Amino acid sequence: MKTATTLAALAIALLPGFAFAQCAGKHTEQTAASCMAGTTWDAVKGTCVDTPSS
Template identity: 50%
Template sequence: MKFKTIACALALSLSPALAFAGCVGHEKQSQSCAPGSVWDAVSQSCVESASS
């Protein structure tokens, strides 16, 4: 009985750490701009698209 309690406590205490570790490296998000503008990687913002 004591072993099961310790095993459950250990599993529950490690759950948040494992969930956080699974999300490492996902800092980039897709950027959407308003119609008529495009994403400029240099300025890291939306700029008006040049019409040809």
Template identity: 50%
Template sequence: MKARLLTAAFLAFLPVAAYASCAGHDAEQASSCMSGYTWDPEAGACVEVVSS
């Protein structure tokens, strides 16, 4: 019973792991930038938001 449960949990987790890896999108991150910053896809990093 325990082996079946672990196998089912592992198989259920596979699509989540594949989605989180962002295959083909190496310059993108799954996490968000801290407050006051935004993601710049050209720089491939979080940059400070400048307000006028």
């Protein structure tokens, strides 16, 4: 019984670390909302491009 309790406590203690690892690289992605003034989102290229002036 003591071994099962110890393993359960260890698993619960490690869960936040695994959750963080899943989301660690997702905050660096550029989106349409992060385009600077004078640029627009190009869905094909997946990046911001200069807005054509007309």
